Structures are given as C-alpha cells and as structure tokens.
Amino acid sequence: MATSFTVAILFIALVGYTRLAEAVSENPTASQIRFLLDEDAALRQKLQTRIQGLQQSVSTLNASIVPCSCPLPTTPVPRAQVAYTGTLKSTMSSLNAASVFNFTGDLINVGAPFTPHDAHFVAPVSGIYGFSLATYMTPGRYVLMDLVRENTPILHVKNGHYSGRQVIMGTNFVLANLTKGEHVWPKYTGGSAYLFGEGVSTFSGFLLYEL
Numbered sequence: 788m789a790t791s792f793t794v795a796i797l798f799i800a801l802v803g804y805t806r807l808a809e810a811v812s813e814n815p816t817a818s819q820i821r822f823l824l825d826e827d828a829a830l831r832q833k834l835q836t837r838i839q840g841l842q843q844s845v846s847t848l849n850a851s852i853v854p855c856s857c858p859l860p861t862t863p864v865p866r867a868q869v870a871y872t873g874t875l876k877s878t879m880s881s882l883n884a885a886s887v888f889n890f891t892g893d894l895i896n897v898g899a900p901f902t903p904h905d906a907h908f909v910a911p912v913s914g915i916y917g918f919s920l921a922t923y924m925t926p927g928r929y930v931l932m933d934l935v936r937e938n939t940p941i942l943h944v945k946n947g948h949y950s951g952r953q954v955i956m957g958t959n960f961v962l963a964n965l966t967k968g969e970h971v972w973p974k975y976t977g978g979s980a981y982l983f984g985e986g987v988s989t990f991s992g993f994l995l996y997e998l
C-alpha cells in the first residue's frame with residue numbers, strides 16, 4: 788500500500804516537473820510557472836489527505852480485531868482402572884451356600900478390586916461393571932452357581948451333564964451398576980456339591996465406566 792502511494796507521488800511529481808519543464812522551454816510567463824506550482828501543491832495536498840484517510844481505516848480495522856481466546860487444552864481426568872480375573876486353582880467338593888471360592892490362579896488384579904481375605908470383588912469406585920463366571924464340570928455332576936452383589940444374585944450359571952458324556956463349560960456375563968464399596972462374589976446354590984478347578988473355572992470383573 789505504502790509503496791504504491793510512493794510510486795503515485797513520484798509519478799505525479801514527475802508529471803508536474805515535466806509540464807513545468809515544457810512550460811519553461813516554451814518561454815513561460817511568471818504566472819504560468821505559478822499556476823503549475825500551485826497545481827503541484829494541490830495534488831500533493833489531495834494525496835496527503837487520501838493517505839491520512841487510509842491510515843485511519845487501517846487503525847479502525849486493527850482496533851476491531853478481537854483477540855483470539857482459544858480454550859486451553861484440558862488435561863484429561865485420571866480414570867480408575869479396574870480389571871480382575873482369577874482361576875480356581877483346585878477342585879472343590881462338599882460345597883454349600885457358605886463355601887468361599889478363592890479365584891486367585893493366574894491373577895490379574897489391576898486396581899486391587901479382588902480382596903484375598905474374603906475372596907470378594909469390591910468396587911473401588913461407583914460405576915458400570917462387567918462380570919463373568921465360568922464353571923467347568925467333569926462327567927456325572929452338575930453345579931448351579933450365582934454371582935451375588937451384597938448377597939443378591941446378579942448372574943446365574945447352570946452347568947451339568949450325564950455320566951459318561953462330554954465335559955461341559957457353563958458361563959455367563961452380566962453388566963452391573965455398583966456403588967463404591969459393594970461386594971460381588973460367587974455363591975454355590977445347588978448341584979453335586981462339586982466344582983472342577985485346576986485353572987479352568989474363572990471369575991472376572993472389570994470397570995466399564997465410572998459414574
């Protein structure tokens with residue numbers, strides 16, 4: 788912008804001086820010279836006024852620029868990580884509703900929801916959790932088991948077969964809305980009072996998301 792105005796001023800000045808030179812070369816009178824000088828001054832004044840107007844527009848536009856207020860990147864809220872899986876190390880017999888199933892084989896216990904002293908899953912935070920229980924039986928027996936939350940069933944596994952037939956796995960999965968501190972554990976509810984362990988039967992629980 789400034790450069791083009793400089794060029795314009797030079798151009799007009801050049802034109803002015805050229806005309807002045809022509810006038811002088813044609814034996815100009817003093818009044819002719821004064822006329823040309825006056826014209827030159829008027830053009831300069833006009834340009835100066837235009838430049839001032841443009842400078843005013845620039846500063847008005849500059850003042851209208853709203854400072855950028857982009858939101859600062861937020862640091863993610865640390866999320867609870869809760870993941871448990873245990874297998875039953877040994878086969879259990881003489882089962883009843885009070886039997887403690889200690890699924891501690893091949894243990895994964897992220898966030899320590901599994902508490903070894905009672906063999907329960909205890910919710911470290913409130914949220915939606917997923918649980919599975921898988922029971923394995925050898926021929927000729929059956930077992931009915933629940934996963935209970937504070938002693939109320941949230942999942943059933945029923946598993947059994949005839950003597951001499953194929954071995955079988957009973958498994959089930961459930962989502963549960965747990966409040967922090969609630970306990971979940973496997974409970975025997977009926978059958979041959981027997982559950983095959985040896986690392987095959989499993990109990991798992993994990994936090995899907997916090998509430």
Ligand SMILES: *[C@@H]1O[C@H](CO)[C@@H](O)[C@H](O)[C@H]1NC(C)=O
Binds near residue numbers: 845849850
């Ligand atoms: C525009 O305004 C800023 C301050 O808000 C100033 O630093 C800058 O020099 C101005 N630019 C012009 C061309 O006036």
Ligand SMILES: *[C@@H]1O[C@H](CO)[C@@H](O)[C@H](O)[C@H]1NC(C)=O
Binds near residue numbers: 891
């Ligand atoms: C479960 O087994 C672990 C060892 O794997 C032991 O430390 C814990 O006391 C047992 N808990 C129960 C309730 O039997």
Ligand SMILES: *[C@@H]1O[C@H](CO)[C@@H](O)[C@H](O)[C@H]1NC(C)=O
Binds near residue numbers: 964965998
């Ligand atoms: C989970 O339980 C809490 C407390 O009982 C309740 O406020 C919330 O609405 C429940 N959420 C879902 C998804 O069931």
